[in-house]
Amino acid sequence: MTRLTALVGLVVAGWPVLRWYALRLRDGSDEPLGLIALAVACFFLRGSDWRAKLPRRRAFGLIGGILAYVVVYPWMPASARALVFVILVGVAVAPKISAFAWTMLLALSLPLVSTLQFYFGYPLRLPTTQLAAMLLRCGGIAASADGTTLLWAGERVIVDAPCSGIQMAWTGAFFAAAIACWQRFPLQETLRLFRWTGVIVFVVNVVRAATLFLMGSGIWHLPAYAHEGIGLLLFAAAIVMIASLAFRFQKPCSV
Amino acid sequence: MEIATALRNIARSTVAKAGVLLVFGMFLDIAQAEPNVDRTLSPYFLVKPQTMSAGAGQDKTAVRAADPMPLKSTQVSAVVAGVIANVTVTQTYANNGQLPLEAIYIFPGSTRAAVHGLTLQVGERRIVAEIKKRTEARKTYEAAKAAGKTSSLLEQQRPNVFQMNVANILPGDEVRVELHYTELLVPDDGVYSFVYPGVVGPRYSNQPASTDDPTERWVANPYLHEGETDPMRFAMDVILAPGVAIQAASCHTHVTKLVYETPRTAHLSLDPQETNAGNRDFVFNYRLAGAAIQSGIILSEGPAENFFLLQLQPPAHPAAAEIPPRDYIFVIDISGSMHGFPLDIARQLMRDLLGSLRAVDSFNLLLFSGSNRTLAPSSIPATPANIASAIDLLAHYEGSGSTELLPALKEALALPQGENTARTISVITDGYVTVETEAFDLVRQNLNHASLFAFGIGSSVNNYLIEGLARAGQGEPFMVSEAAQGPAVAKRFREMIATPVLTRVGVEFNGFETYDVEPVTFPDLLAQRPVVVFGKWRGPKAGQVTLRGLTGGKSYSQTLALDQATILPANDTLAHLWARARIAELADYVNLQRVDEARVAQITDLGLKYSLLTKYTSFVAVDEVVRRTTPELGTVKQPLPLPAGVPEDAVGGQDISTAPEPGSTALLLTAALLGPLAYLRRRRASANV
Numbered sequence: 001m002t003r004l005t006a007l008v009g010l011v012v013a014g015w016p017v018l019r020w021y022a023l024r025l026r027d028g029s030d031e032p033l034g035l036i037a038l039a040v041a042c043f044f045l046r047g048s049d050w051r052a053k054l055p056r057r058r059a060f061g062l063i064g065g066i067l068a069y070v071v072v073y074p075w076m077p078a079s080a081r082a083l084v085f086v087i088l089v090g091v092a093v094a095p096k097i098s099a100f101a102w103t104m105l106l107a108l109s110l111p112l113v114s115t116l117q118f119y120f121g122y123p124l125r126l127p128t129t130q131l132a133a134m135l136l137r138c139g140g141i142a143a144s145a146d147g148t149t150l151l152w153a154g155e156r157v158i159v160d161a162p163c164s165g166i167q168m169a170w171t172g173a174f175f176a177a178a179i180a181c182w183q184r185f186p187l188q189e190t191l192r193l194f195r196w197t198g199v200i201v202f203v204v205n206v207v208r209a210a211t212l213f214l215m216g217s218g219i220w221h222l223p224a225y226a227h228e229g230i231g232l233l234l235f236a237a238a239i240v241m242i243a244s245l246a247f248r249f250q251k252p253c254s255v
Numbered sequence: 256m257e258i259a260t261a262l263r264n265i266a267r268s269t270v271a272k273a274g275v276l277l278v279f280g281m282f283l284d285i286a287q288a289e290p291n292v293d294r295t296l297s298p299y300f301l302v303k304p305q306t307m308s309a310g311a312g313q314d315k316t317a318v319r320a321a322d323p324m325p326l327k328s329t330q331v332s333a334v335v336a337g338v339i340a341n342v343t344v345t346q347t348y349a350n351n352g353q354l355p356l357e358a359i360y361i362f363p364g365s366t367r368a369a370v371h372g373l374t375l376q377v378g379e380r381r382i383v384a385e386i387k388k389r390t391e392a393r394k395t396y397e398a399a400k401a402a403g404k405t406s407s408l409l410e411q412q413r414p415n416v417f418q419m420n421v422a423n424i425l426p427g428d429e430v431r432v433e434l435h436y437t438e439l440l441v442p443d444d445g446v447y448s449f450v451y452p453g454v455v456g457p458r459y460s461n462q463p464a465s466t467d468d469p470t471e472r473w474v475a476n477p478y479l480h481e482g483e484t485d486p487m488r489f490a491m492d493v494i495l496a497p498g499v500a501i502q503a504a505s506c507h508t509h510v511t512k513l514v515y516e517t518p519r520t521a522h523l524s525l526d527p528q529e530t531n532a533g534n535r536d537f538v539f540n541y542r543l544a545g546a547a548i549q550s551g552i553i554l555s556e557g558p559a560e561n562f563f564l565l566q567l568q569p570p571a572h573p574a575a576a577e578i579p580p581r582d583y584i585f586v587i588d589i590s591g592s593m594h595g596f597p598l599d600i601a602r603q604l605m606r607d608l609l610g611s612l613r614a615v616d617s618f619n620l621l622l623f624s625g626s627n628r629t630l631a632p633s634s635i636p637a638t639p640a641n642i643a644s645a646i647d648l649l650a651h652y653e654g655s656g657s658t659e660l661l662p663a664l665k666e667a668l669a670l671p672q673g674e675n676t677a678r679t680i681s682v683i684t685d686g687y688v689t690v691e692t693e694a695f696d697l698v699r700q701n702l703n704h705a706s707l708f709a710f711g712i713g714s715s716v717n718n719y720l721i722e723g724l725a726r727a728g729q730g731e732p733f734m735v736s737e738a739a740q741g742p743a744v745a746k747r748f749r750e751m752i753a754t755p756v757l758t759r760v761g762v763e764f765n766g767f768e769t770y771d772v773e774p775v776t777f778p779d780l781l782a783q784r785p786v787v788v789f790g791k792w793r794g795p796k797a798g799q800v801t802l803r804g805l806t807g808g809k810s811y812s813q814t815l816a817l818d819q820a821t822i823l824p825a826n827d828t829l830a831h832l833w834a835r836a837r838i839a840e841l842a843d844y845v846n847l848q849r850v851d852e853a854r855v856a857q858i859t860d861l862g863l864k865y866s867l868l869t870k871y872t873s874f875v876a877v878d879e880v881v882r883r884t885t886p887e888l889g890t891v892k893q894p895l896p897l898p899a900g901v902p903e904d905a906v907g908g909q910d911i912s913t914a915p916e917p918g919s920t921a922l923l924l925t926a927a928l929l930g931p932l933a934y935l936r937r938r939r940a941s942a943n944v
Contacts (some may be wrong), residue, residue: 031919033919033923036923058329069392093290102416105938130723157913158913158914159913159914160425160913160915161914162913162915163913163914163915164916165916166916167916167917168922169923170919171919171922171923171926174923174926175926175930177532178930179930205916208914208916209914213912213914216913216914227915228917228918230923231915231917232917232921232922232925234794235917235925235926236925236929237921238927239926239929239930239933240929240933243929243930243933244937247934247937249934254659
């Protein structure tokens, strides 16, 4: 079985997932940013030998995966089916060295940001608020956190859903996956990069929440556009850190 | 590698760097524009220390040292002589901070008040305000403010909402502003009410702040939290001297001390235990012995014009007649400001109103907040089962969301109606909206053969909306401040619809030359209250006045001879009341969207000629002494208490700060721009090693 045959087979068999994907892209609940991740993933497949035979290990993995997929299909929500489908596509066609990073790109192309926001938004916002309060206290401002609300001297700034950092986490993960594909990182290096990306984005979001509290509470009098500007500057710092880390990691493997 | 080389070349070019900065700047611009798009003119909670705008060159420390609540007290003194109340409101401003201040205070007034004077007292100096065109008065005030002179400006934002600006209150100052108004008290079922509205409730507005009309900015005012005591001291003093014996007098809204000095004179003042008295309307009811004062004519003579005031008591309600089946549409406000106590009152009122319907009647419910919901697509018979389901439906709503009154009225007016049924629309709301004139216009243009009754619910209702809706809808306004009033109000409502007091009303003057009479036409009289006519007269004080109409299908007439008239000593009281009535009539037809220049000019001329506060004329007083020599001037909007019983939901959380992430496109572009740059920097560093 060639890689092309495997992909065609998967696309035909996975039509319910593709239909769901198309519907979700059009329903407006997520921004269609996943298409960019999909385009970047396709870009890294350039020059793949589609007629090459699927390695035995991958072929067994694919068959096992499809069997499991078929068995659990009725009990899985659509988004979980899509994730499994993406992994199967990864097994079938991902580049040899950076297979994990490439599959991550494909996973990021799924319209899942609002789902992530729903399930992981609050668990992220809660520690973000608590740590932002600690950071403010370190800076001499006696702020306290009440749930996801920052309080100081009668002022309230809410770390609400759009402040969770999910959007930054998605962009950071996309950036890390793209670099890992580009630099052909093996699994271990890719995992290491993702781990650091998560930590950097989380810390930057805490700093962002604390900084914006200074604006929201009137301690800093800055124009309204500084709100977005501060967020972008901090995110830019995160990107520079992620890129620097990526280039410091073990020298990428050659093909 | 080819791509990397190309990127490196591009990045090195100055033009490309400038482009990067430009793109970044564009994102910032987009980000800057976004908040203004969503932001509306809405009330907000006071965030201490103070919501104030800092002047140029001010630092944060200076702003925080300003007095956050400069209005220290409001003293109301009213003298009710006959049927006319002369009221003086004294507002005392003080600055206990370290920064010179401009104070802005939004306060309510009676819809019938003729505000005719303002004085400003700074130390020993007392300055009488001038009435000017609104724009000119504002210019005079702004010039005085900039010049460092203590000055005050009184503007009308609504017929029942005023705005006082006092500029250059220096640290340690005490500035007093007195405003004077006159009001005619009209009895309802023989009961007179002197009402002093306590506070302007937080108004819902969906107008974007970025494109707002400057005259609507008063809506964005700070409020104290629910249960927080207003530090402003509120005092009330009423001398009741109607000229005849007082049968009964009472105040149910406040704890008061009432002393009868003679059988014809009473003195009422607030009890010292009333510490939060300014968060609700003050209502003083009284009844006179006999009905002598309820009908009569009052004359006044002036150097240029003479005025008269005629009050004719109508007959008692006729016996209930056989009335055809009616269709009732109840439009009920279930927005955030109705949460809790106001909605409880509305539910009780609805139980009483629905309970008074007959089986031959039909009805429908339209509940509105940000959107509308009807009980049924068209009216349903008033059967016990349908009434129970209506009450059940209302029980499901707790009051939340915005107050989109106009779409609700549009839907109610468009609901299908049977050919042979007369329709009555009843609007039940606290009236905390800013679209009064639009609502009046909508009702006037679409009512067809229906009539509209308006029920004001709560402790500090927007009377302008309730009375205006009823006037536009040829119906009656009702005020309901507690659930216990429900049965009585429902009974009155039913009585009015079943048996109007007087229809085809007309007033004739014989042998008495009158002109500029207000009103020109008379609507059917539904309630037991006098027909009130203002006007000018000339020639001899002789002749007679006759009230005609139909009551219970029979003709009715009542005649008063001019020789029974009461002659007022020379003053402007009747002139002010006449001009106020004329302005109210004209203002009802001036819509924000279609300004009728001729009517605006008429209102302006009346305001200037009779020295009255109107939408187009304002009072301005300037102390000519330059008192502020430093550039700093803070602006403080006096925070208002929430009306008693109104929950925090009425204000909403629009102004609570949040810390949202940057937009996803901006994030992606940042990553796309910085990733290659970081890579190139790394490569250059590696090459140098």
